Amino acid sequence: MYSEKVMEHFRNPRNVGEIEDADGIGEVGNPKCGDIMKMYLKIEDGVIVDVKFKTFGCGSAIASSSMATEMVKGKTIEEAMKVTNKAVAEALDGLPPIKMHCSVLAEQAIKAALLDYAKKNNIEIEGLEDFDPTEDPHEH
Amino acid sequence: MDKLIYMDNSATTPVKKEVLETMLPYFSEKFGNPSSVYSLGSQSKVAVEESREKIAKAIGAKPKEIFFTAGGSEADNWAIKGIAYANKEKGNHIITSKIEHHGILHTCEYLEKQGFKVTYLDVDEYGVVDLEQLKDSINDETILISIMYANNEIGTIQPVEEIGQIAKEKGIYFHTDAVQAVGHIKIDVNKLNIDMLSMAAHKFYGPKGIGALYIRQGVKIDPLISGGGQERNRRAGTENVPGIVGMGKAIELAYKDIEEKNQKLIYLRERLIKGILDNIDHVRLNGHPTNRLPGNVNVCFEFIEGESLLLSLDMEGIAASSGSACTSGTLDPSHVLLAIGLPHEIAHGSLRLSLGDFNTEEEIDYVVEKLVDIVARLRAMSPLYEKVKEGK
Numbered sequence: 001m002y003s004e005k006v007m008e009h010f011r012n013p014r015n016v017g018e019i020e021d022a023d024g025i026g027e028v029g030n031p032k033c034g035d036i037m038k039m040y041l042k043i044e045d046g047v048i049v050d051v052k053f054k055t056f057g058c059g060s061a062i063a064s065s066s067m068a069t070e071m072v073k074g075k076t077i078e079e080a081m082k083v084t085n086k087a088v089a090e091a092l093d094g095l096p097p098i099k100m101h102c103s104v105l106a107e108q109a110i111k112a113a114l115l116d117y118a119k120k121n122n123i124e125i126e127g128l129e130d131f132d133p134t135e136d137p138h139e140h
Numbered sequence: 141m142d143k144l145i146y147m148d149n150s151a152t153t154p155v156k157k158e159v160l161e162t163m164l165p166y167f168s169e170k171f172g173n174p175s176s177v178y179s180l181g182s183q184s185k186v187a188v189e190e191s192r193e194k195i196a197k198a199i200g201a202k203p204k205e206i207f208f209t210a211g212g213s214e215a216d217n218w219a220i221k222g223i224a225y226a227n228k229e230k231g232n233h234i235i236t237s238k239i240e241h242h243g244i245l246h247t248c249e250y251l252e253k254q255g256f257k258v259t260y261l262d263v264d265e266y267g268v269v270d271l272e273q274l275k276d277s278i279n280d281e282t283i284l285i286s287i288m289y290a291n292n293e294i295g296t297i298q299p300v301e302e303i304g305q306i307a308k309e310k311g312i313y314f315h316t317d318a319v320q321a322v323g324h325i326k327i328d329v330n331k332l333n334i335d336m337l338s339m340a341a342h343k344f345y346g347p348k349g350i351g352a353l354y355i356r357q358g359v360k361i362d363p364l365i366s367g368g369g370q371e372r373n374r375r376a377g378t379e380n381v382p383g384i385v386g387m388g389k390a391i392e393l394a395y396k397d398i399e400e401k402n403q404k405l406i407y408l409r410e411r412l413i414k415g416i417l418d419n420i421d422h423v424r425l426n427g428h429p430t431n432r433l434p435g436n437v438n439v440c441f442e443f444i445e446g447e448s449l450l451l452s453l454d455m456e457g458i459a460a461s462s463g464s465a466c467t468s469g470t471l472d473p474s475h476v477l478l479a480i481g482l483p484h485e486i487a488h489g490s491l492r493l494s495l496g497d498f499n500t501e502e503e504i505d506y507v508v509e510k511l512v513d514i515v516a517r518l519r520a521m522s523p524l525y526e527k528v529k530e531g532k
Contacts, residue, residue: 002451010451016521031485031524034445034465034473038523054523058447058464062521 002059003093009063014070017052024120026112028133029105035061039069039109043117048072048080053109060092060099067091068106077117080110081127108133145458145503149343149435149496150292150320155386156345162389163347166382174379175370184381191388195352198391199337200328207353207371208384212319212340214364215353216243218375219315219336222361223284224251227313231281237261237269237298238479240288243338244317245475248286257281266428267296267480275306284313289321289337293463293476293492294427295436297325304333313359319343319351320433323394324402335359341383345497346390350383401497405434408495408504412437415508420515422528426477426490435495438463440477440486443525444518449491452514458507463490485524 002010019040029036035057042050051073055065068088072080085103089095095103112133118125146154155163166187172180174188189203196203209215224234236248238260248258259277261269269287278285285307290297300316307314315336321327322337323344329337336359340351355361355374367376413425422442441449446464453460463474465488472478473487493507519525 007451010448011455013521018526027523031488032483034484034488036523054521054526056443056522056524057445059451061445062448 001096002063003095005091005093006060006063006095009066009092010059013062013066015052015066015073016054018054019050019052022052022113024113024115024117026109026114026116026133028108028112029057031056034058035102035105037061037065037105037109039065039113041072041113041117043077046076046078048075048077057102057105058099060095060102061105063092064088064095064102064106065109068103068110072110077114077125080114081125083107083110108135143457145499145507147493147495147499147503147507148459148461149499150295150433150492150494151461152342152348153345153496154498155342155347156390156393158393159346159386159389163382163386166385170381174381175368184379188379188381188384191384194388194392195339196354198327198395199322199354200330201354202357204372205354205357207355207375208379208387209351209353209375210349210380211351212241212317212338212343213243215319215338215340215351216241216317217247218353218364219338219361220244220247220251220284220286222364223313223315223336223359224254224256226360226362227283228256231283233257233259233279233281234284234286235259235261235274235277235282236286237263237288239263239267239291239293239476240286241292241317241319244286244288261287263296263479265480266431267291267294267426267476268428268431269298269303271299271302271306274303278306278310278312282310282312284315286315286317289316289318289327290325290433290436291427291476292320293474293490294438294480295320295432295494296428297321297431297433300334301332307335308333323391324398324433324435326395326398329354329356336361341387341390344390344394347383347386350380350387352387402434405495405497408499408501409435409437411501412493412495412504412508413439415504416511419508419512423515424486426480426482433494435499437493437495439491440482441489441491441515442486443522443528444489444515446473446488446490448518449489449514452518453507453510456510456514458510461492461494463492464488 022040023043024041027038040052053065085107089103174185322339335356337354342348426438446462477487
């Protein structure tokens with residue numbers, strides 16, 4: 001069902017955990033639907049210097065979170081904003097169609113954490129003007 | 141462990157060696173069509189009738205009350221649609237339960253679109269149907285009560301005898317989907333007042349693609365498959381002779397030493413349940429604590445999701461199943477777990493381990509040991525568990 005890449009990230013997820021003094025925290029998803037992602041960002045001079053995640057969900061949700069953290073680590077906020085759900089899914093060598101919402105959740109988790117950072121620091125991040133972290137990816 | 145630990149016997153079972161051996165001649169040597177007049181054909185006919193006798197004997201029925209189908213789903217469809225259409229002058233109301241297999245539920249939903257009325261009975265926290273609600277639901281239009289013998293997910297055994305009694309007193313047909321029960325529990329259709337009963341061979345070490353519907357003599361039912369005159373004009377189609385032969389052998393073996401086998405299975409089941417409940421916190425047993433299928437264990441681990449649990453078990457060579465949404469291909473977790481009152485988030489963390497004749501005590505202990513590690517690992521990743529630890 002899953003690509004070897006998905007299974008590899010499921011077996012050995014990168015960046016699992018929390019960041020105590022995180023600069024931005026985003027939580028998306030809903031326990032009712034069976035998946036929640038929580039993303040922690042440490043940001044210095046506009047660069048994501050550390051990232052951690054915690055996920056309640058299926059194999060592809062865990063693998064998508066892991067891949068998303070790898071894709072934003074060391075990147076600028078602008079670069080991280082360009083990490084789309086499609087990019088996450090492609091980096092995992094694809095996801096089954098019914099699991100695409102997991103990659104959407106990963107993209108939203110990053111954005112939700114960036115939005116939290118923006119609010120705390122009273123700045124605006126281009127592309128987050130209309131972002132709603134409570135939007136349900138299952139509806140897409 | 142090097143070999144696969146198979147704990148998904150409610151999904152399907154391996155064909156036993158003795159069963160396979162009895163089937164093999166009927167593929168290439170004794171391949172005749174049972175409807176043919178020459179001896180090659182009658183050889184097949186005899187084999188089919190011998191198997192029918194074995195199956196009838198196993199459930200206390202007459203051979204002519206056993207009709208072969210392509211499996212449990214066909215038997216369920218036939219019972220429901222066949223009774224509905226043959227008795228629609230008498231009434232249009234069917235009573236079933238919320239925890240039936242989809243073979244029943246989706247058939248009932250289809251009939252609702254055709255104008256039939258269906259009552260879906262509630263179950264209690266253990267998954268037992270409410271007999272008072274059953275009695276109250278019966279009206280002049282009721283033509284069929286269909287309640288499963290034992291639930292495929294949580295293993296709960298229904299009060300079949302009481303339901304049969306109620307149906308008999310009211311003169312309503314009683315069908316039971318016994319796909320999970322046949323070959324595992326002793327059944328007597330007369331003692332239990334069962335009018336129709338569905339079974340599938342692959343759940344008791346027989347082949348896939350073969351099942352049967354028991355239909356009590358005198359029951360008014362339409363055919364589901366029309367065509368030739370096989371199965372006494374009730375189920376058309378050239379008989380699956382190897383499958384039928386295999387099913388006969390499988391049922392014979394299943395009821396041989398059934399008490400001893402079940403004693404062993406119940407011992408293993410209880411050891412597994414105790415191992416899980418004693419070693420892992422925030423876990424609950426689903427289904428009836430005692431009145432359940434001998435090999436069924438169903439638990440929910442809070443704060444983790446079933447599919448990641450199954451993938452992790454698979455990595456350790458353990459095959460099991462879950463009622464989580466991700467494993468059902470829908471967004472909702474199992475309808476059975478929701479019907480016993482579990483909230484969605486807990487139902488997503490369900491695990492079914494269904495034991496069979498080939499499981500050992502050593503395997504049980506290995507599975508418990510691995511589960512402890514896997515649950516801990518997944519919880520360490522779960523934002524829900526973090527909140528519990530912090531007491532939020």
